[in-house]
Amino acid sequence: MKRSGVVWSWFWMILGILYFFLPLVATFLFSLRAKLGILSFLAYQQLFTDDDFIKGFSFSVLWGVLTIIVGILIFVPTAYWVRLRLPQFRTAVEFITLLPFVVPAIVFVFGLVRTFSHPPFLIVDSPALLVAGYTVLSMPYMYRAIDTGLRAIDVRTLTEAAQSLGADWATILFRIILPNIRVAILSGAFLSFAIVMGEYILAQYLAKPAFAPFLAFLIQQKAYEPAAATVVSFALTWACMGIINLFGRGRGQAPIAGGH
């Protein structure tokens, strides 16, 4: 009985792994066939020398980083304040952070375009609008990651301890709260980054040279490079995950206040 249980769990696990990895391996192998008859990295070579790829990729990286910074600056104080002073609004705020899952991105982007393409808000061409949009899209991940991090520490008591030692709000946020939710922020940050790198609709309809629209364009034009680009973006996402884990482990037995 117990033995067969173990066998079955292995079976399902291997099935899961196959389901996930087979297409990826196939894509990878396919991306190596740009030269007839032999396996080569030609597709990658062409991809990395393509100006549009460089441009789209670097723009997306830049916007990803900006989104992370804006997200941290907005969501850390918000989540902190809600936990500290407005616990009665927790559910309401959580609902708001989930809106990007409820409102389809296409609806969201048309809303943005309609609102911000007339005076007095004529900023539809500004990258700021794109970053703002990305921040909204990454909100469910970022906010939740931060909120989970805050749950692991005794926010109220740590705040009061710092206050009684003379600290002001900025000091409390930057020297007490941020360092103690560092791991949570990082995981939120990398998730946001992955979202920005893979986001198509917003960039496409705001006509910005981002990575995903470039990829879509590439698929229509070429055979092997899109496969290579897919592998690259997977590798990137995994690198992000790896980094989350690395930081998560480091000094990360994040002792919580009042533990022991």
Added chain:
Amino acid sequence: MIHLTLSNISKEYGSTTVVQDFNLEVEKGEFVSFLGPSGCGKTTTLRMVAGFEIPTTGTITMDGLDITKNAPNQRNVGMIFQAYALFPNMTVAQNIGFGLQIRRESKSVIKQRVEEMLALIRLEQHADKYPFQLSGGQQQRVALARALANQPQVLLLDEPLSALDAKIRVQLRAEIRAIQRKTGITAIFVTHDQEEALSISDRVVVMYEGKMEQVGTPFEIYNFPQTAFVANFVGTLNTAAAEVTDPSKGLISIDGIQIESAEDLKDKQNGDKVNIAIRPERFSFASDGKKANVMDCRIENITFLGSVVRIRVSIGDTKFNMDTFNNPFLELPKIGDTSQVTCSREAVLVLKN
């Protein structure tokens, strides 16, 4: 010299009054405890002194200055929490130096002060550890050092020992008291443990349902409780309903058994109902020659408590506990025996309500 004054403090949350009519003057260097059951407003009062809550009415003055509405970080008040509240991302030394850093002290001053504090709490070897590498007792000592490093005017402690084992608790409370004496800092200590309050304090404020029931030295609180609540909450106590039979002589009757009290009953009338209280250790078996307050009793139960033996006796219809010190030559009666117990006139307390 009066250092801290709370006058007419009250605190309401919506329509519920959590603290009312709180008046207290604390001397410089005094160690005052707030003692009371859960929910009686001890923490709320302490938090008003710390600045985390603003009183609904009343004023708090420190060194003559009104600080009622000052923000917590403008008060120079040290606070110790039940949950230690050390900053998890900082080492012991960084935790202790945090407040000094905020005040922009120079590196050398901070270093010296941190070392002083580490010596005070005897954790010199642990300076570079993180809080999660310390035991609860050690963490709380670091919290104490962190609060004291800033040289606050008042040290506030909210049940700092509640999360610790019984043994560490007793040890650390002695240590807290010794450090408080050494530094001469004014301290307010919140606890719901009467033994803790009595053993550590210069004065105890007994609180009940948001009001001060009695303020006094541990000696006064224990020996002369003013209200039934204090009498019951502090120490173990026998209480009984009684009737005044002769106010001028201090005569009282419990179910028809006459006893004599040393208390002043001049404001009472014959037949007035009163509550009386007698500590268990004030009873003893009556030896020959005793005249006052000798009562016939029946032994109901005997409980061995280590240094003390508690004997439950019934006097008439009322049951009392009587404590005697244990010793190897003690001759204990048997359950069901009849005997005679006595207590002095001074032992019979007449409660105010």
